[in-house]
Amino acid sequence: xxxxxxxxxxxxxxxxxxxxxxxxxxxxxxxxxxxxxxxxxxxxxxxxxxxxxxxxxxxxxxxxxxxxxxxxxxxxxxxxxxxxxxxxxxxxxxxxxxxxxxxxxxxxxxxxxxxxxxxxxxxxxxxxxxxxxxxxxxxxxxxxxxxxxxxxxxxxxxxxxxxxxxxxxxxxxxxxxxxxxxxxxxxxxxxxxxxxxxxxxxxxxxxxxxxxxxxxxxxxxxxxxxxxxxxxxxxxxxxxxxxxxxxxxxxxxxxxxxxxxxx
Amino acid sequence: xxxxxxxxxxxxxxxxxxxxxxxxxxxxxxxxxxxxxxxxxxxxxxxxxxxxxxxxxxxxxxxxxxxxxxxxxxxxxxxxxxxxxxxxxxxxxxxxxxxxxxxxxxxxxxxxxxxxxxxxxxxxxxxxxxxxxxxxxxxxxxxxxxxxxxxxxxxxxxxxxxxxxxxxxxxxxxxxxxxxxxxxxxxxxxxxxxxxxxxxxxxxxxxxxxxxxxxxxxxxxxxxxxxxxxxxxxxxxxxxxxxxxxxxxxxxxxxxxxxxxxxxxxxxxxxxxxxxxxxxxxxxxxxxxxxxxxxxxxxxxxxxxxxxxxxxxxxxxxx
Numbered sequence: 394x395x396x397x398x399x400x401x402x403x404x405x406x407x408x409x410x411x412x413x414x415x416x417x418x419x420x421x422x423x424x425x426x427x428x429x430x431x432x433x434x435x436x437x438x439x440x441x442x443x444x445x446x447x448x449x450x451x452x453x454x455x456x457x458x459x460x461x462x463x464x465x466x467x468x469x470x471x472x473x474x475x476x477x478x479x480x481x482x483x484x485x486x487x488x489x490x491x492x493x494x495x496x497x498x499x500x501x502x503x504x505x506x507x508x509x510x511x512x513x514x515x516x517x518x519x520x521x522x523x524x525x526x527x528x529x530x531x532x533x534x535x536x537x538x539x540x541x542x543x544x545x546x547x548x549x550x551x552x553x554x555x556x557x558x559x560x561x562x563x564x565x566x567x568x569x570x571x572x573x574x575x576x577x578x579x580x581x582x583x584x585x586x587x588x589x590x591x592x593x594x595x596x597x598x599x600x601x602x603x604x605x606x607x608x609x610x611x612x613x614x615x616x617x618x619x620x621x622x623x624x625x626x627x628x629x630x631x632x633x634x635x636x637x638x639x640x641x642x643x644x645x646x647x648x649x650x651x652x653x654x655x656x
Numbered sequence: 657x658x659x660x661x662x663x664x665x666x667x668x669x670x671x672x673x674x675x676x677x678x679x680x681x682x683x684x685x686x687x688x689x690x691x692x693x694x695x696x697x698x699x700x701x702x703x704x705x706x707x708x709x710x711x712x713x714x715x716x717x718x719x720x721x722x723x724x725x726x727x728x729x730x731x732x733x734x735x736x737x738x739x740x741x742x743x744x745x746x747x748x749x750x751x752x753x754x755x756x757x758x759x760x761x762x763x764x765x766x767x768x769x770x771x772x773x774x775x776x777x778x779x780x781x782x783x784x785x786x787x788x789x790x791x792x793x794x795x796x797x798x799x800x801x802x803x804x805x806x807x808x809x810x811x812x813x814x815x816x817x818x819x820x821x822x823x824x825x826x827x828x829x830x831x832x833x834x835x836x837x838x839x840x841x842x843x844x845x846x847x848x849x850x851x852x853x854x855x856x857x858x859x860x861x862x863x864x865x866x867x868x869x870x871x872x873x874x875x876x877x878x879x880x881x882x883x884x885x886x887x888x889x890x891x892x893x894x895x896x897x898x899x900x901x902x903x904x905x906x907x908x909x910x911x912x913x914x915x916x917x918x919x920x921x922x923x924x925x926x927x928x929x930x931x932x933x934x935x936x937x938x939x940x941x942x943x944x945x946x947x948x949x950x951x952x953x954x955x956x957x958x959x960x961x962x963x964x965x966x967x968x969x970x971x972x973x974x975x
Contacts, residue, residue, distance in 0.1 A: 406792045408946040417796065487800070490761065490771050513757070518791055520773045521752070522761035522810075529762040534840040535729070537758035552844075556910050557668070557754045560849040560903070563727075568840035574757075578897035616770035621799035624948070625790070631942075631955045641959045642969030645920075645941060648957060652939060654861040654918045655885045655974060 394546075396437040397506035398451045398471065399497055399527075400430040402462035403517040415486060415619045426462050429512025431469075433575040435582040436542060437510050438470035445546045446508070448472050452500045454482070454493065460598060467593035468585030474596065475500060479603040481610035489615035490522045496613060497523070498530045499606035508551075509572040513538050521574075528572035536567050540576040658806075659692030662745040664736055665710055666753060667701050668727065669846065672709050675751040675811075677818030682778060682811050683749045684714030684819065689780045693717065695743055697830070699735045700724040704827075713821035719830040730839040732759040735832040737766045742830075745806070747785065752810035754910075764808040772800055772809045785809070793927055794950040813909075814932060849911075852904035859888035862916045864907055864934070866892040868923015868944060868963055872900045878922065881967050884974040890914065892930045908933035923963050926951025943967075 402424050410421035440446040451466045452475040453459055463474045477496050485492065501509065509528070514521035528535030540562070541554035548569070555563040556576050567573075585593070603610055634641040649655035663683035665676035680696060687694040693716040698706045703720035710718045721735045736759065740748055748767075750760040752774045764771035776797075777788030785802045787809060856862060863882050869875065882889045889905060896906040907914050909929040919937035924930060926942070926949055934940070935954055942955035943963050952958055959966055 404792070406795050408948060410795070412796065415798070417792070490764075490773070494765065516793060519789075519793075520771075521757050522764075522771055522773050524761075525758060526761035526765045526771070529733070529765040535758075535762070536841065537729075538754045554847070555754065555758070557846075558909050559913065560906075560911055561668075562847045562849065563843055564845045564847060565841055565843050571840075577893065581899065616802055616804055617772065618801045618803075619798055620801050622791075622796050625794070625797040625950075625953065631952055631958045633947075633958045633960060638961055638965035638969040639972075641961060642966055642973055645957070645959065645966075645970060646973035648939075648941070649861070649885065649918060652918050654916075655887070 394446045394507040395448045395450065395504065396440065396446050396508045396510055397501060397504055398430070398433050398437050398449060398466070399509065399511040399523070400434065400451050400453050400463070400466050401427040401515050402453065402455050402459040403427045403515050405516070412622050412624065415622045424458070424462060426465050427512050427515045429514055429575060429577060431582040432577050432579050433510040433512050434466050434469050434471060435580045436575055439580060440544065441470070445544055450475065450504060450506070452477065452497065454478070454488065454496055463598060464590070464593045465585055467596045467598070468589040469583055470589065472596065474598045476598060476600050477603070477606065478600065479610070481603055481613055485613060485615060487518065487615060487617055487619040488613070489617040490520050490526050492613040492615040493523045494526045494530050495608055496603070496606065497527050499608050501527065501531045503606065507570050509533065510575055511572070513574045513576050524572050524574035534568045534571040535573065536565060536571065537574045538576050539573045540579045542573060542579065658744045658746050659690035660695060660743060660745040661687040661690065661692055661747045661749060662695045662697060662740060662743055663749040664751070665696055665698040665706065666751050666755060667698070667706060670701065672706055673753070674818055675753055675813045676710065677712065677820065678813065678816040679749050679751055679811060680710065680712050680715060680819045681816040686747050686749065686778060686780065687714065690746060692746065695719060695745065696825070697721065697736060697739055699732055700726065700728070707827045711823050711825045711827070712819040713823045714819060715823045715825040718825050718827045720827060721830050721832045723832060723834055726843050727755050728839065728841065728843060729759045729762065730841055731834055733762045733766060734834050734838065736763045738832050739830055740767055748806070748808040750808065750810045752812050756810050760808060760810045767806065767808070769806040769808050770802050770804050772802060772807065775809050775811050776815045778809060778811070790928070793925065795948070812928065849903045852902055854888060854904065856888055856890045856905060856907065857912050857914050859914070860917045861885060861887040862890045862914060862918070863887045863920050863922065864890040864892065864924060865895055865922050866924030867894045872898070875900060877967055881971050884971045892924050892927070921951050921955070922967065924951055925949045926954070
């Protein structure tokens, strides 16, 4: 069984930042493997270690600079990686769900995986929709917000738990091939070991263009346009306790006594 | 181009969920702007009872699809797609709930229309839909515009007031042609996350911790504070994901909803999923070094300082 894990390098933002048009000024941005995708990789690698899966392949839409993040995924145990990038993507302000799906659909068709595992959402644009939209586009089954995946070698159906609101889980049987979007907490993602990091350098990282995948450049233009970005206005009139730790702790202690919740 | 709006209700285990009345509000606002009708769909379960409850102000027609009891994404995808094909609404409004995330992207893909997810605001400018969304975990708010004849959106829970006033809607049964061979998933049951010995939803004073405590061993310091205050310990999701506290301590959309007299959020940034579980607290106190953390938007009192300085000083106050 082959698993494809779409992973994303997401931009991380410092506590203090400035907005420049419709982006955050680069000085305040870092890059990291998307948190939810980290759990998806771990789940795939564990399935391989359990003998359920033979190969774990990752795919990332990103420029050359994302290779460092892709190596993280390889160091955690993915067998090989595909990176999709193209000049046509350079100028795309917001890669929306439809655009991502156009690319990932071509990768799924080329790789023909039995299972696609990806994060529920990404920490930057937070669409939370790519996995399910991809499943529909390629004709796979799917399950969103999966926090437990039970699958044995040779199974044609996976049993999953989906994490609903309010501490309720839904138990669902889902036919394969399928796309599951993975919720944090499903496992404990490993740190990349030194050995893993060394081995990752030797693993295949295949760069593909849109033409390689047979995707038309206008398919990635997307329908959504990001036209403004600003810091949200505070909704409340917060009283800020000022001073050193001793002073602020005293003010908070007074408040707790006044509210009658502490003595 | 049609000006109509189709909103999709949600229910679970026999109850209409709050977000159903919220999609009605969002849908009615959009229909008010376009001058079109508002249609509401409810799929599965006791559709007649749900239709009565969905006969709300602003709703022109409630379409019932009597098929199945509980949510099944294959059934929803087929039913909503067929209804949208029949009604050709300009805007399709669905909840950004866990189940919404399990069918809305498939519906948009099947209809080949753009999708805007997790909207916190919606408006129209001519034929353009203007959606307000958040990025980077709520650090920024963005305006996203879509120029298309038809657009699908999912709305964040609790951002629109639920419509309560009764309406004069027509109820129509919609005969969806559900292809059973295309159903590849079946819900086999529900489970409640382990309750454990403590019910955080009953506490008057909650000391709640998040990522900011950095290491598991720092829990000792927090436990000392909890003891000094005679409070109850709770947390945001990452602490439970890391296995530092059991699931019954988690506050949030997927955890418990809490309404204590005082909620002290320590090292919690305030992701929307967490806020959904605690914003009903009487008084919210946030201790966080980041004055721009989203938790500050809802905090009544705040200390912009290092928790490792403030917490020991606070323990000192009560020992």
